[in-house]
Amino acid sequence: MASPIAVVAYDPEWVLIFEQIRDFVLPAVSDLVIGIEHVGSTSVPGLAAKPIIDVDVVVKAPEHMRIAVQRLAALGYVHEGDLGVTGREAFIPPQSMMWHHLYVVPVDNLELKRHLLFRDYLRSHPEEATTYGELKHELAHRFRDDRGAYSLGKSEYVTGVLQRAGWNG
Template sequence: MSSGVQVVEYDSDWVRLFEQLRDFVHPVLSDIAIKIEHVGSTSVPGLAAKPIVDMDVIVSSQPDVQLAIQRLAELGYVHEGDLGATGREAFMPPLNVPWHHLYVCTVNNAEYKRHILFRDYLRSHAEDAKQYGDLKLELAKRFQNDRKAYTRAKSEFVNEILKRAGWR
């Protein structure tokens, strides 16, 4: 994966890609996954995004997180730890599937709740979603070789949306 920042206009194929990826992991997680959610910008119709699908696999308990780590390894996923988001485990996908971000966490994990709140707010507030997409396109040009600066620059907008959506 390149380290540059690329944001593109919305692509309805992202939904189909999520469904394919969900269907790929579901067989090994079906007895422990409460939900497999499409999150992040690719999950919001009309929103410009980095063309990388984000998925949250939700389980009920920490032992189920450990079980998911083992089972995803059988499919070729590489566990990367929590990458700084406590209680949310990240995975690098197998080489034979399209690049995506996969996370596993429990249903009460704060990062998961934040993902869903943000996604659902933008899905129901098209004007804010458009504003966010425009901001991301502009920031991707300005910070095309600095992913951290790109993320920092959009954080004020993200936090404002979360506040409007009721995040405390």
């Protein structure tokens, strides 16, 4: 059984954890990537979040995906496939590292564009981040053991934020 959903207050240490992950991964893929992005709620200062860092490794072209998967496996990452998101490859981190979500995506991937637009909008609209954090706290309390209901409860708000940010994907 999965652990209960826990949404906690923003922790500035999340930036440092992201940097450790980035610095571990980057040497293995530096020739393939245009960047490694901290995405998700932990990447927005002041936003309450589940304390799990989300990382998008952005490769220059789709043909670099397979090579990146192989190199990350050599670091100890376990490839999980796309987990239902076409064009994005997910990984379980090495046992020696703190749990995090790591994805490899090509630069033109729609999910990457959505992640960055959402993150950047919340970073530049702290009142939206506060409202979203309050919603996440309430949903985590109400759906403590139901990740599907928790995610569904956020989806309408996320869609609204993306629309306000100019998403048309």
